[in-house]
Amino acid sequence: MKYEYTVSDYLLDRLSELGIRHMFGVPGDYNLAFLDDVIGHEGMEWVGNRNELNAAYAADGYARINGIAALSTTFGVGELSAINGIAGSYAEHVPVVKISGAPTTKVMDNGLYVHHTLGDGKFDHFSRMFQEVTAAQTFLTQENAAYEIDRVLLACLTEKRPVHITLPIDVYNKPASKPTSPLHEAVTDSNQEALEQMLAEITPMINEAKRPVILAGYEVNRYENREELLQFADKTGIPVTILSGGKGVFNEEHPQFIGVYNGELSAPYLQQRVDEADCIIQIGAKPTDSTTGGFSYNFSEKNVIQISPFSVKATEKKHAPITMHDALSALSGKVSKKDPESMDIKSLHEQLKSGTYEAKEENLQQNRFFERLSSFMKEKDILLAEQGTAYYGAATMPIPKDTMVIGQPLWGSIGFTLPALLGSQLADMGRRNILLIGDGSFQLTAQELSTMLAQQIKPIIFLINNDGYTVERAIHGENQPYNDIPMWDYMKLPEVFDPEGRTLTLKVETETGLEEALKAAEENSESMTFIEVMMHRDDKPDLLEQLSKRFANQNA
Known part of the structure; x- marks a missing residue:
């Protein structure tokens, strides 16, 4: 019997209310009937992926741009195929709703041995x-x-982490009542007394500091506080640095932006300016080994004011609940603006003053490639950088205002960014998406190129072909066979996945060849652009060259 309004309708209406317009996943007999409702739901589009892991990666990319995402798989086999992607979303605070179709309640109650x-x-x-x-x-x-759907969705919104819903196949079509109020009404608010106590303690610490610095991270993006961060920086005059996982949270063309901090692997001025700061206002930043030069930062924890999504902590005292939004807004109105002369600010733009890039008839090298790519980027682009040479080349590469960067420096699951590109592009079709991915990572999730071509999205993909796992060779086993991969004819893959040939494919080996490819990519608005970039297997961006040695020592 088909009821007028069902549990499935309730769940899909709530997801739609939160701005989710696409459902990723793979069909299986325990979620097929639910997927009928997904396809029939106004405003919801089904995006079938080539496997469940890719679906989880795609949902992660979608959520980083859209704010939240959803995917559906079948019970057991589908769930476990997706769990690695969900774990990455959990580690990096990405809100994804995982819906698992399950056998009927009767089957489960009777403990039957079903597939x-x-x-x-x-x-x-x-x-x-x-x-x-x-x-x-x-x-x-x-x-x-109804109660449970609302409960877990609120947890997803509040904690910016995945949630898991088990939906038996005989429950999805049961009757339900429509929601009577918006879901977002229950989102956490700051406690006014805690906010006032925080201001009383923190404001003098910042005002009395002689060499303060702002260190921002990816949680600024997750909780949509970029404007509040900018306002706080403008009103205080304090220089701003970021961890690489937070690229995009602050305008890198801003006169107060002094670069991407990587501990002892930072440029000398930046390292000294941060490590010798007498007050570090750490906003939504979580230092990890891969974003701090192997934990090589030398500033004192006693000088850190930690502004987290729902608390502010300094000198071992935590003030909560206080949202990051309210903390930044309140401090912006209380902290006195610093004298520019005393702040010793050398903007990134000032630090990078150099000659004009001129392409040469020489083989491409990593550092030159990223130097050129920086000027190819445009405002509001979305840049995805795969863990490895791509990520560490992009980590310190200057980017334009309002550029978003997607990487996975904490979880670091290789192959993530290719399916994530599908999600990020579908989340905002009005922004240009650019993917940087190595050949080793590409081979893990290459089949999702098929989904992108079927969806007719038009990103620019740079496949860096350096003949294997260069990042792993740098850490251990430079000439070991486990760091080798089979060579593919990458240029033929778009045609294999889309016989209609709707992809511009290019292969680049030299700097002048790259210029021609970039020009062609700029002019191509009709299809995906797929550029294979040939690099020597031992060539590495400077940051990776140094960091890999620290990883090797860390693993010893």
Whole structure:
């Protein structure tokens, strides 16, 4: 019997209310009937992926631009294929709703040995696995569906982390009542008393500091506080640096921006300016080994004021609940503006003053490639940089105002950015998406190129072909066979995945060849542009060259 309004309708309406317009995933018999409702839902489009892991990566990329995403897979096999991608979203605070279609409640109550199970009559194995990598979990029934859907979605919104919903195939079509109020009404607010106590303690610390610095990170993006960060910087006059995971949270053309901090691997001025600061206002930043030169920062923790999404901490005292938005807004009105002369600000633009780039008839090298790519970038571009040579080349590459950068420096699952590109481009079709990915990473998730071509999206893909795992060779086993991969004829893949040939494919080996390819990419507005960039296998960006040695020592 088909009811007028069902549990499925309620779930899809809530997702739509949150701005989700695409559902990623892979069909299986335990979610097929639910997918009928996805396809029939006004404003929701089904995007079938080539496997569940890619679906999770695509949802992650979508959520980083859209604010939240959703994917659906079948029970057991589909869930576990997706769990690595969900774990990455959990590690890097990306809000994704994972919906798992499950067998009927009767089958589960009777402990039947059905397919996609472990054959032991137990059906909670996989939901328990997801408890470790999600902020909230639920098993929907007809009775609890509305309450539980709202509960886990609020957790997803508030914690900016994935949630897991188990939806039995005989529950999705049960009757439900329509929502009576918007979901976002319950989002956390700051406590006024805690806010006032924070201002009383923190304001004098910043005002009395002689050499303060702002160190921002990716949580500024997750909680959509870029404007508040900019306002705080403008009103205080304090110089701003970021960790590479936070590229895009602050305008790198701003006169107060002094560069991307990488501990001892930073430029001398930047390292000294941060490490010798007497007050470090750490905003949404989480130092990791890959973003701090292997934990080589030398500033004192006692000088750190940590502004997190829901708290402010200094001198071991935490003030909460206070949202990052309210903390920055309140401090902007209280902190006195610093004298520009005393702040010793050398903007990134000033530090990088150099000669004009001129292409040569020489083989491309990593550092030259990223130097040229920097000027190819445009305002509001979305740049995806795969873990490895691509990420560490892009990490310190200057980018224009309002550029968004997607990488995965903490979780570091190679192959992530190719499916993530599908998600980020679908999230905002009005922005140019550019992907930088190495050949080793590309081979892990290459089949998602097929989905992109089917969706007729038009990003620019730079495939850096350096004949294997260059980042791994740099850390250990330079000539070992485990760092080798089979050579593919990458230029033929777009045609294999799309026989209609709707892709501009180019191969580049020299600097002048790159110029021609960039010009062709600029002029191509009709299709995807796929550029294979040939590099020597031992050539590495400067940052990776130095960081790999630290990783090798760290792993010893």
